[in-house]
Amino acid sequence: MKTGTTPGRDPIVLRAPLSRERVISAAIELADADGLAALSMRRLANSLGVEAMSLYYHVKNKNEVLGGSLERVLSELELPLASTPWKQALRTIALSAHAVLDRHRWAAALLMTPGVSSDTQVRWMEGVLAALARAGLPPSLADHAYHALDSYVIGFTLWESSIPYSAAEIEGLAKEFLATMSVDELPHTAEHVRWHLTSSGDEGGRAFEAGLDMFLDGLDMARAGGSGS
Amino acid sequence: MKTGTTPGRDPIVLRAPLSRERVISAAIELADADGLAALSMRRLANSLGVEAMSLYYHVKNKNEVLGGSLERVLSELELPLASTPWKQALRTIALSAHAVLDRHRWAAALLMTPGVSSDTQVRWMEGVLAALARAGLPPSLADHAYHALDSYVIGFTLWESSIPYSAAEIEGLAKEFLATMSVDELPHTAEHVRWHLTSSGDEGGRAFEAGLDMFLDGLDMARAGGSGS
DNA sequence: ACGGTAGTGGTACGCCGTAAGGCTGTCAAG
């Protein structure tokens, strides 16, 4: 039997041609919407109106999908100008990184995953190290500060996104926690939970900045006072 | 045909009976040895000389295995006495946490995984909050400091363990990196890599402590100087 | 008209977590 077009398959012209770029864009959308765990090759292909194995023509394997997605997301990073004073530069880059990783909550987890790396990550590193160099730190101190800053930014963001519940759910859980637990044994935890309940919602947004400033002030002290052991 | 014991099955008396404790111990051993990704119910059962589904009699599901393992590992945490001065207390608890999470590198990843929580984690929280309270911090500042400290500890450890290579492999990669990349574009990164190559191996061990002290000093400054916004 | 090749689909393999139910040995009650 002869058929006009292949039965059961859309005419190719009706759908946009696949490409590495389109695959990665779809991967980012899927991860943003449903989380990293929901990003499977089959579901990804499905969202593109295609079968799973077709992706492998444009992409070597899933790791490349993840790496490419991370790369694209990290390219949103705003690096400060080289003329920016070091403290402000570090602040800018840390806040920008936190904002980006907050927009794409799966990205922080990916940054911590062995084997997935990104060229853009190196530019980030260069930006931080450049600012630290401007601060006139000895190499050992600069190294420690770099690792500490990265750890804090990624760790904090990852910690935030590891809380799966909405604000309303958290409130419920917190109240239940206060009712259930023995306040005598955990007085400070109780107070902490209570404080979270009464504080406004955007306090959490400032928490990152507050911790960052503590760290930067500490770095400033170490710079001025101590010899970088 | 009548057989003395069930064919193909060991006499029950020959192997120690399974139990939740034994399952979790085996899970920790497996994760310590081969990583979290290698911890599957089938492999776990295999290491106990048993079939996968037998585990489900002692454990509700895999999440309970993970949670139980995390719980056991976190119980190694040493909490400082309530009389310890706040700065030293925070230092002790952070170093202890880092040591524990370093011994069991999969645990940090688990701490960041939504849905896996632990009672012991709450004791940790209480310890940190108690020390912060002794520091006489206003609630908002204490909250920020707590989250920042946790983020730093877990983030740093997770970051360390996301580097899958041995020290020797890293050295090779670093040298290749120096040879490959354009030193003109990334001068500070190049210097950083070079410094890592020349510094002694245990510098990395001190990095955590150095970053921690920066943070604690910053916290001390915020405590003395600023009003907790 | 024809072979080549870029792009897509189909099938299959070995892994995963786990739901449902079967089998065996032990032990207390009748």
Place this chain on the structure above:
DNA sequence: CTTGACAGCCTTACGGCGTACCACTACCGT
């Protein structure tokens, strides 16, 4: 001694995963 309940383990099966391997279509330059 018999019987039945039950704890403890195993078997089978299902749907999902990443991906190796190959068949197929559509279009290309010749």
